[in-house]
Amino acid sequence: MFITDEYLAFGDGTISKGRGVASATLISNTSAISTGVTKTKSKHVTSTLYFNSLDSMxxxxxxxxxxxxxxxxxxxxxxxxxxxxxxxxDRFIDAMNFYISTAKDFGCSEFHTF
Structure with a gap:
């Protein structure tokens, strides 16, 4: 979990997708040869909750x-x-209420142009 004054980010785990192909060839009545290939793709799932877009709990x-x-x-x-x-x-709700109440609006910046 990662907390800033603008958002709360955390990991939700990993999603994996797999695909496989296999084939077998019969050599005799009692034996066979088989081959296969498997490809798995994984990605880490993260969520970001911006305090200025949260309303209630x-x-x-x-x-x-x-x-x-x-x-x-x-x-x-x-x-x-x-x-x-x-x-x-209760402590979590208190902390979230603090961050929500002090969150800046979207588009608000601390940088000033002259």
Missing amino acids: ELFHKRDWYIIQLRNDENHIVKRFYTRSRKKA
């Missing part, structure tokens, strides 16, 4: 889990975070 309790849903400014759920600790859920 909801906290749910289901079984042993506390679930925090982040919604964007169009009211779509963009991410769910899970924890078994109510204290950690």
Whole structure:
């Protein structure tokens, strides 16, 4: 996880796609020769949530889990975070509220032109 004053970025794991081709040739009643080729392509999946595009959070309790849903400014759920600790859920919400409340609008820059 990587946090700046503008966004929260984190890895969601790896996606792999594979493709294989194989063939076999019968030599006799009891033996065969086979060949094959496999190609796998993997990529690391990362997500970036910009604080100035987040709007609200909801906290749910289901079984042993506390679930925090982040919604964007169009009211779509963009991410769910899970924890078994109510204290950690509350601390996460407090931290996210701080970052959301201090986020700069899109297109806002600290650089000034003269």
